[in-house]
Amino acid sequence: MMAGSSPPAGLSALVTHLVALKPDLRPEEIGTGSSLTRDLGFDSLDLVRLAARIRDHHPEADLRSWLTVTSRTEIDSVASLAALLSETGRTDYVALARELAPAFAERAARHDAEASFPYENLDDLVRSGYTAMTVPREFGGGGADLAELCAAQQVLAGACASTAFSVNMHVHGLAMIAKLGGADAEWVCRAVADGAVIAGGFSEPGVGGNWWHPTTSAEPVEGGYVLNGRKGFFTGYPGATHLFLSAATVDDRGLPRPMAFLMPKPEKGIRVTGEWDAAGMRATGSHSLAIEDLFVEERWSIGEPGTLPLLFMTGVHWAWCSFAAVFAGIARAALDHVVATQRRRVLSVIGRPNAHLPGVQFRVAEMAARLAAAEAHLAAAVHADHDTDDPLGHYIDMSLMKTSVTRLAHEVVTLGMRVQGGSSLVSADPLQRMYRDVVAGLLVPPATDVVLEWAGKQALDVPIFAEPRWAG
Amino acid sequence: MSGTNGMATGVTAAGGTARAGAEERHAAALLALAGRAYDLAVRDVSADADRARLPGSQFGVARMRACLATMRALLARHDRDDHIVAYYVAGEAERVVSLAYELVRDPEATRLMGDLWHELKAARPPVSRDLARERIGKTALGIDPAATPRWL
Numbered sequence: 192m193m194a195g196s197s198p199p200a201g202l203s204a205l206v207t208h209l210v211a212l213k214p215d216l217r218p219e220e221i222g223t224g225s226s227l228t229r230d231l232g233f234d235s236l237d238l239v240r241l242a243a244r245i246r247d248h249h250p251e252a253d254l255r256s257w258l259t260v261t262s263r264t265e266i267d268s269v270a271s272l273a274a275l276l277s278e279t280g281r282t283d284y285v286a287l288a289r290e291l292a293p294a295f296a297e298r299a300a301r302h303d304a305e306a307s308f309p310y311e312n313l314d315d316l317v318r319s320g321y322t323a324m325t326v327p328r329e330f331g332g333g334g335a336d337l338a339e340l341c342a343a344q345q346v347l348a349g350a351c352a353s354t355a356f357s358v359n360m361h362v363h364g365l366a367m368i369a370k371l372g373g374a375d376a377e378w379v380c381r382a383v384a385d386g387a388v389i390a391g392g393f394s395e396p397g398v399g400g401n402w403w404h405p406t407t408s409a410e411p412v413e414g415g416y417v418l419n420g421r422k423g424f425f426t427g428y429p430g431a432t433h434l435f436l437s438a439a440t441v442d443d444r445g446l447p448r449p450m451a452f453l454m455p456k457p458e459k460g461i462r463v464t465g466e467w468d469a470a471g472m473r474a475t476g477s478h479s480l481a482i483e484d485l486f487v488e489e490r491w492s493i494g495e496p497g498t499l500p501l502l503f504m505t506g507v508h509w510a511w512c513s514f515a516a517v518f519a520g521i522a523r524a525a526l527d528h529v530v531a532t533q534r535r536r537v538l539s540v541i542g543r544p545n546a547h548l549p550g551v552q553f554r555v556a557e558m559a560a561r562l563a564a565a566e567a568h569l570a571a572a573v574h575a576d577h578d579t580d581d582p583l584g585h586y587i588d589m590s591l592m593k594t595s596v597t598r599l600a601h602e603v604v605t606l607g608m609r610v611q612g613g614s615s616l617v618s619a620d621p622l623q624r625m626y627r628d629v630v631a632g633l634l635v636p637p638a639t640d641v642v643l644e645w646a647g648k649q650a651l652d653v654p655i656f657a658e659p660r661w662a663g
Numbered sequence: 664m665s666g667t668n669g670m671a672t673g674v675t676a677a678g679g680t681a682r683a684g685a686e687e688r689h690a691a692a693l694l695a696l697a698g699r700a701y702d703l704a705v706r707d708v709s710a711d712a713d714r715a716r717l718p719g720s721q722f723g724v725a726r727m728r729a730c731l732a733t734m735r736a737l738l739a740r741h742d743r744d745d746h747i748v749a750y751y752v753a754g755e756a757e758r759v760v761s762l763a764y765e766l767v768r769d770p771e772a773t774r775l776m777g778d779l780w781h782e783l784k785a786a787r788p789p790v791s792r793d794l795a796r797e798r799i800g801k802t803a804l805g806i807d808p809a810a811t812p813r814w815l
């Protein structure tokens with residue numbers, strides 16, 4: 192592989208095809224600059240078989256144009272064919288979310304009523320490749336960017352917010368790890384491309400949403416660490432194959448150094464102490480866990496010890512934008528549902544659909560305006576420049592966006608309840624589920640009060656981390 | 664009987680684009696006023712180190728920041744054919760100026776804030792708030808905003 196530049200998207204898929212046709216080729220010997228004919232020994236018959244195989248796997252690939260160019264230029268490099276593949280066979284994750292959504296919407300009421308984990312939805316997400324959306328293409332994933340992730344998640348959330356929120360922990364967490372690069376990222380990405388599902392646990396009963404202060408201890412031992420502590424709100428735990436969690440070691444000065452670990456779900460050392468039974472997001476399986484003398488091999492640690500907060504801050508757009516997308520998606524679905532109901536519903540004393548009532552129109556207008564504002568703010572954050580040399584400023588901007596979007600989403604759904612009237616409280620109306628689910632947007636990190644404090648201090652030029660925190 | 668009455672609602676095809684432009688300009692003007700109120704409040708609070716270190720001041724400033732960021736985003740990305748941008752920004756600008764008003768102490772800053780509040784309330788929207796609300800609601804509900812009778 193060429194040093195100093197990243198492998199072209201499509202390379203991993205192409206290498207798989209080449210090795211399948213010529214099993215004696217070793218993947219590590221296939222360089223992007225290798226010529227298929229001169230370096231890898233493909234004769235014309237091999238090329239025909241390769242073309243047939245590529246046609247089978249990537250029906251949209253236009254091999255004729257590639258062959259025309261190669262015969263004219265005599266450039267038949269691996270890179271040129273990988274580039275062709277990378278442009279084809281790309282999953283449209285928003286379209287995929289739309290395809291999956293109706294079945295999820297149908298199952299949502301049952302899972303909500305029973306507080307059961309939607310295993311079948313997760314199976315669909317894995318089987319369809321949705322869970323590999325944020326795996327970079329060179330590792331066999333979809334390479335979706337933040338905009339596509341958020342758009343797809345909005346669609347899923349409108350169908351089943353619990354499913355969307357559960358898989359959100361996986362897709363955004365993976366994107367943040369992938370950004371780290373190196374060996375840590377590569378094995379996780381490959382595992383996810385092969386069907387692994389990650390759940391993340393950073394919150395603890397003792398620290399609330401202050402995830403950068405884990406009280407779960409990581410004691411260094413031969414070959415790794417022994418973890419002890421408690422985790423709360425471990426969304427997606429029942430369906431996860433891998434766990435991403437925080438713990439802290441102690442440095443030479445006795446100060447805690449937060450660390451992150453990502454490991455295959457262990458068979459012992461973790462115990463469910465409380466199954467998720469909540470008013471909202473009931474199908475997320477956000478269980479409480481006890482971590483008891485859990486041995487974690489050194490190789491499962493992610494990033495350098497102590498760098499967890501920085502790692503999170505620089506990749507925070509993946510977290511807060513995708514969270515906001517879930518709640519904006521609920522609000523959009525609520526508006527659509529309210530509109531559809533009010534266009535249909537006729538009260539005998541009124542004689543025409545409720546949609547013709549001024550009060551209904553005014554409240555729907557408030558819903559539509561707030562939703563447009565929420566979606567615009569989310570879009571602005573998604574498309575902002577995320578390569579920043581001011582991680583704290585970036586963190587605050589993204590946090591303010593999440594705070595605004597989730598507040599607006601909550602207002603949209605609350606207004607919707609008033610438009611629908613008392614019938615919206617009845618369990619047969621999906622709006623009451625959306626109402627319970629959308630509240631979670633106000634409660635999940637970042638804690639609004641901390642966001643307001645930090646954003647206010649920053650604007651007023653008050654040192655954010657100075658002690659005492661406030662005057663008086 | 665239902666019919667279409669462009670006069671009653673002020674909707675005409677040719678007037679649509681001009682109206683959209685006027686609404687955008689109105690929203691931009693209100694956003695600018697809200698931005699000035701924010702700057703004034705931040706300057707006023709920052710000048711007093713103790714007040715700047717109070718949570719109430721910090722939260723107030725942050726709330727304004729969040730509102731302004733949403734307004735700016737909406738102004739940059741909105742559907743030119745609806746009334747939402749002017750409608751939303753007007754409501755939020757009022758919120759920002761009101762929050763800013765609560766934060767200032769300096770007499771001159773308070774007087775300037777009064778002027779901003781007056782300017783904000785005096786700025787007439789191209790389409791009244793009531794009419795904008797009606798049209799936004801009807802459009803969302805799939806009802807022709809120009810149809811009459813306007814209600815039941």
Ligand SMILES: Cc1cc2nc3c(=O)[nH]c(=O)nc-3n(C[C@H](O)[C@H](O)[C@H](O)COP(=O)(O)OP(=O)(O)OC[C@H]3O[C@@H](n4cnc5c(N)ncnc54)[C@H](O)[C@@H]3O)c2cc1C
Nearest residue numbers: 391392393394399400424425426472477631634636638640
């Ligand atoms: C549906 C759902 C799913 C979740 N899934 C996950 C998950 O998968 N993984 C995960 O790690 N976590 C998850 N969380 C948990 C979340 O990250 C928070 O940790 C959790 O909501 C904390 O709740 P709490 O009541 O303990 O405390 P908090 O909500 O953190 O705080 C309680 C109160 O104290 C205030 N407060 C907290 N800290 C401060 C501070 N430093 N300064 C000032 N005020 C403060 C808050 O504003 C709030 O008023 C989930 C939460 C929900 C609701």
